[in-house]
Amino acid sequence: MNKLMTIARQFRDDENGAAMVEYTILLGIITVAVILSVIFVGGWVGTQWTALTTQLP
Template sequence: MRNLLTLARQFRDDENGAAMVEYSILVGIIAGAAILAILAIGGWVTGRFTGLCGVLNGKAGGTCDAAAGTGT
């Protein structure tokens, strides 16, 4: 009986599981922020290339396809 109570106290006082949950939440937040940053940067770069294609098509007389990423 005494061993069972000792085991129950050790289980109650063990904080390794709580720390693992906290680190998992932290990793999830960091991963979400990284994904959002990558998507935002990708949208910005796409807009810049689309604008550049518009300028090239209008002034330089070239052909530029922003969706395909090709041009002459």
């Protein structure tokens, strides 16, 4: 019975899995932010390029 209680305490105190989940969520948020930034900047550059090409003779 003591061994079972020891295993249960170790499982309760282990935080490696929780840290991995937190880092995975953080990585997902960063990935979404980078993708949205690339889409936004790409659209802006495309608009600027179109405006530049229409002004050239």
